[in-house]
Amino acid sequence: xxxxxxxxxxxxxxxxxxxxxxxxxxxxxxxxxxxxxxxxxxxxxxxxxxxxxxxxxxxxxxxxxxxxxxxxxxxxxxxxxxxxxxxxxxxxxxxxxxxxxxxxxxxxxx
Amino acid sequence: xxxxxxxxxxxxxxxxxxxxxxxxxxxxxxxxxxxxxxxxxxxxxxxxxxxxxxxxxxxxxxxxxxxxxxxxxxxxxxxxxxxxxxxxxxxxxxxxxxxxxxxxxxxxxxxx
Numbered sequence: 598x599x600x601x602x603x604x605x606x607x608x609x610x611x612x613x614x615x616x617x618x619x620x621x622x623x624x625x626x627x628x629x630x631x632x633x634x635x636x637x638x639x640x641x642x643x644x645x646x647x648x649x650x651x652x653x654x655x656x657x658x659x660x661x662x663x664x665x666x667x668x669x670x671x672x673x674x675x676x677x678x679x680x681x682x683x684x685x686x687x688x689x690x691x692x693x694x695x696x697x698x699x700x701x702x703x704x705x706x707x
Numbered sequence: 708x709x710x711x712x713x714x715x716x717x718x719x720x721x722x723x724x725x726x727x728x729x730x731x732x733x734x735x736x737x738x739x740x741x742x743x744x745x746x747x748x749x750x751x752x753x754x755x756x757x758x759x760x761x762x763x764x765x766x767x768x769x770x771x772x773x774x775x776x777x778x779x780x781x782x783x784x785x786x787x788x789x790x791x792x793x794x795x796x797x798x799x800x801x802x803x804x805x806x807x808x809x810x811x812x813x814x815x816x817x818x819x
Contacts, residue, residue, distance in 0.1 A: 628805035
């Protein structure tokens, strides 16, 4: 089973600051997905990146897939309290399965 | 539109008791179905997945089993629960590959 390492595991910043979350592996993934999860709920898909070097933007969130398709990053600009949550990256390891990172718990303080 | 139902939302069970968690999907046919367990605030551990009726793949040897008696029904079971079975259990459906997975709201299982 391929592994995905997310960093940092916990991040607490003030409203308006910028942040980056990383998702790294030694393995190549055919695609990578980012999810956001609220307490007591299931994760919800934010974006899927497929092509090496691909950059996708979702309002203040910017997602990048590494050129070698082994890593990805999520950058949030001017963080808002509503961005608080658990962010999970997940890689397609084939055989109809995803492998998930351990998550980044993000807290945005007003 | 597709929806996924998972119940119950919370469950408190004594050690040694049986377990049955049910998940049903509406609005799609022949989905891939998944059971995950999540430790508090952490990532998801894949327990079982199914690509069709009666087809179950187990990812982690453990005290749990899964069944898919109907196309859009996925059941997680145990004959005798252990303390270590406590956790947040999530059901999901997806198309496989780079298709997204869609999650239920989870079941919080506490073993006493």
